Amino acid sequence: MVMSFGLTNAPAVFMDLMNRVCKQYLDQFVIVFIDDILIYSRNEKEHEQHLKTVLELLKEKRLYAKFSKCEFWLREVQFLGHVINSDGIHVDPTKIEAIKNWDVPTTPTEIRSFLGLAGYYRRFISNFSKIALPLTKLTQKTEPFVWTQKQEEAFQTLKQRLCNAPILTLPEGNDDFVVYCDASHQGLGCVLMQRDKVIAYASRQLKIHEKNYTTHDLELGAVVFALKIWRHYLYGTKCTIFTDHKSLQHIFDQKELNMRQRRWVELLNDYGCVIKYHPGKANVVADALSRKERVKTLRVRAM
Numbered sequence: 001m002v003m004s005f006g007l008t009n010a011p012a013v014f015m016d017l018m019n020r021v022c023k024q025y026l027d028q029f030v031i032v033f034i035d036d037i038l039i040y041s042r043n044e045k046e047h048e049q050h051l052k053t054v055l056e057l058l059k060e061k062r063l064y065a066k067f068s069k070c071e072f073w074l075r076e077v078q079f080l081g082h083v084i085n086s087d088g089i090h091v092d093p094t095k096i097e098a099i100k101n102w103d104v105p106t107t108p109t110e111i112r113s114f115l116g117l118a119g120y121y122r123r124f125i126s127n128f129s130k131i132a133l134p135l136t137k138l139t140q141k142t143e144p145f146v147w148t149q150k151q152e153e154a155f156q157t158l159k160q161r162l163c164n165a166p167i168l169t170l171p172e173g174n175d176d177f178v179v180y181c182d183a184s185h186q187g188l189g190c191v192l193m194q195r196d197k198v199i200a201y202a203s204r205q206l207k208i209h210e211k212n213y214t215t216h217d218l219e220l221g222a223v224v225f226a227l228k229i230w231r232h233y234l235y236g237t238k239c240t241i242f243t244d245h246k247s248l249q250h251i252f253d254q255k256e257l258n259m260r261q262r263r264w265v266e267l268l269n270d271y272g273c274v275i276k277y278h279p280g281k282a283n284v285v286a287d288a289l290s291r292k293e294r295v296k297t298l299r300v301r302a303m
Helices: 010-021 044-060 093-100 108-120 128-137 149-163 208-212 215-229 246-253 259-269 284-290
Strands: 030-033 036-039 077-079 082-085 088-091 177-183 187-194 197-205 238-243 272-277
Touching: 010 030, 036 044, 036 077, 088 093, 093 108, 093 149, 108 128, 108 149, 128 149, 128 197, 177 215, 187 215, 197 215, 215 238, 215 246, 215 259, 246 259, 246 272
Parallel strands: 177 238, 238 272
Antiparallel strands: 030 036, 077 082, 082 088, 177 187, 187 197
16 A cells, blocks of 8 residues: 555654554654654664664564665764764754855745744754844734844844854753753743753743733743753653742742642642752853843853
């Protein structure tokens, strides 16, 4: 049986099939995206066993891989716009070249195209949402399209940050995850680390109703934002969350909570997280993500 080309729901159906076929090995040593299967291992002996397991599984399910399109025993692999090797995760150089040569946008549609590509790599860029704010505003229907110095600076800064993106480390096991969170009236920011190595950055602008939140709720919202966006890393593990809002470390003991806080505390209870206080001056990574001030890009390398 062969799936026809051009059907609207063909990718979704095939993705569902591959997920069901590889379900028992997903996130253990297999990653699947439609018809791409990535097998990863710690060493050659383990990799040999993993290859055998997956190939036997495909044979059993009568799924066939074209040999000319397969690559084996790679030390470095390009996958979904990223380059992955023993050092960590890099941005694909071919995508960087496209960003480097991107002309100044002249319409809201062109801005959306640029932000779409840049946003795909936002995990590599601290303070992404703040830097992109002047560009994001021009995509709104209520805003006249006027390209000013602010937009030019934001455009060039994003290009520069992407062309000099840090190398993010790969997680090792499910232990020792640390999250630094911070919030301001401009946005939320957080960084995920493991054993002093950066795994990913995350930030976003505040929604309209969130601008009315108290400082306490904003800081708690930053914690919830981090847990949701990195659920695949943090759920079912013990992690430490640092915040510069001192009262949050006692959130589980507070008796008088509004409905929003109660809902968030219930979510926190689903995770094995401990909230600790970290002075604002020491919490510089997440603090930079949530505020307007631009900080010099740091080169982060896995040791």
